[in-house]
Amino acid sequence: MQYTKLAHTNLNVSKVCLGTMTYGDQNTEEEAHAQLDYAMARGINFIDTAEMYPVPPKADTYTRTESMVGTWLKKQPRDQIVLAGKVSGPRRGLDWIRGGPPSLDRANIRAAIEGSLQRLQTDYIDLYQLHWPERNVPMFGQYQFDPAGEFESGVYQQGEERAWVSIQNQLETLAELVQEGKVRYVGLSNEQPWGVMEFVRIAKAYNLPHIASVQNCYNLINRGMEFGMAEVLYREQVGLLAYSPLAFGHLTAKYIDNPEAKGRVTMFLGYAQRYKKPGVFPASAAYAKLARAHGLTxxxxxxxxxxxxxxxxxxxxxATTMQQLKENIDAWDTKLAPEVLQEIEHLHLTMMNPAP
Known part of the structure; x- marks a missing residue:
């Protein structure tokens, strides 16, 4: 496994990070611990979780993931693990999370971190991320910004944009957590270029914590990060934590080979609207054909x-099975030949970003 320094931190993180959002729904605690042990044995020192998990979010499973990670974490050498967590934002219809939550204000962020630390059975989180912006932005399969309307619980609402806690106030609360030792570094998730730039600008102007990373979707059928965000990340030295590299299993071709294959797409109908768009299956099939033509899965x-x-x-x-996890980690050693990368670019230009 290869390691790299997360920007603006002293954290050396593995280039592959283990996500945990299946723990507590698709995976039992025993299975979760087995995955965590295996990942550590393979050199992965970076674990990502969130108070909202497991996904899809439900009132009766909320917080299970953190609790399962916590029972494992308390038995580990804490200083050898880089733990990333997230505070849920408002406006997603998750009324069981702190009563909404109505905002990313000081009270909500502080309540979230205290709950997470208790469940995770640790004194601190290495990287604490805002799970999604409070302000009106397109995310989770929405792809058009409209200042005259916003999505609330997946339903489009016309009208004026509602007030939101300023980025400066959000950073000031995060700074308190850093000063108290409950959080080491801070990051964003599901952000847009304007948001990243504002967090960076305000942090510099008011001597507040610099954003270390942004955790956004990035895969063969969603390469929106390349249009504007990549330059922002490079020039402002912000790390990208890419999630959904297999596009909810679509890029494994299992749904191409068998539309009824067991997985998140067939188990949680109506979830993950990003991958319900009409170009997803043709693009997934084209990439699968390309892979197999070059002797790759x-x-x-x-x-x-x-x-x-x-x-x-x-x-x-x-992953939900150890076989999947092994294959995913093994893929780190696969390097794509220049001709394969050229063919990927041809497909990309032919059917660009079908799952924004």
């Missing part, structure tokens, strides 16, 4: 592409 092609992009700091993988 579709999984190897998809993961290697993301793993080795110059602007990706670490790639977050997830």
């Amino acid at each position: 579709p999984t190897q092609l998809a993961l290697s592409f993301v793993y080795h992009r110059w602007f990706v700091t670490s790639t977050i993988i997830g």
Whole structure:
């Protein structure tokens, strides 16, 4: 496994990060611990979780993931693990999370960190991320910004944009957590270029914590990061933690080979609207055909592409079986030949970003 320094931190993180959002729904605690042990044995020292997990979010499973990670974490050498967590934002219809939550204000962020630390059975989180912006932005499969309307619980609402806690106030609360030792570094998730630049600008102007990373979707059928964000990350020295590299399993080709294959797409109908768009299946089939023509599995092609992009700091993988986890980690050693990368670019230009 290869390691790299997360920007603006002293954290050396593995280039592959283990995601945990299946723990507590698709995976039992025993299975979760087995995955964590195996990942550590393979050199992965970077673990990502969130108070909202498991996914899809439900009132009766909320917080299970952190609790399962916590029972494992308390038995580990804490200083050898880089633990990333997230505070849930408002406006997603998750009324069981702190009563909404109504905002990313000081009270909500502080309540979230206290709950997470208790469940994770640790004194601190290495990288604490805002799970999604409070302000009106397109995310989770939405792809058009409209200042005259916003999505609330997946339903489009017309009207004026509602007030939101300023980025400066959010950073000031995060700074308190850093000063108290509850958080070491801070990051963003599901952000847009304007948001990243504002967090960076305000941090510099008011001597507040610099954003270390942004955790956004990036894969063969969602390469929106390349249009504007990649330059921001490079010039402002912000790391990218790429999630969903296999596009909810679409890029493994299992749904191409068998539309009824067991997985998140067939188990949680109506979830993950990003991958319900009409171009997803044709593009997934084209990438699978390309992989097999070069003696690769579709999984190897998809993961290697993301793993080795110059602007990706670490790639977050997830699995429900140990076989999947092994294949995902093994794919790190696959390097795509120049001709394969050229063919990927041809497909990309032919069917660009079908899953924004």
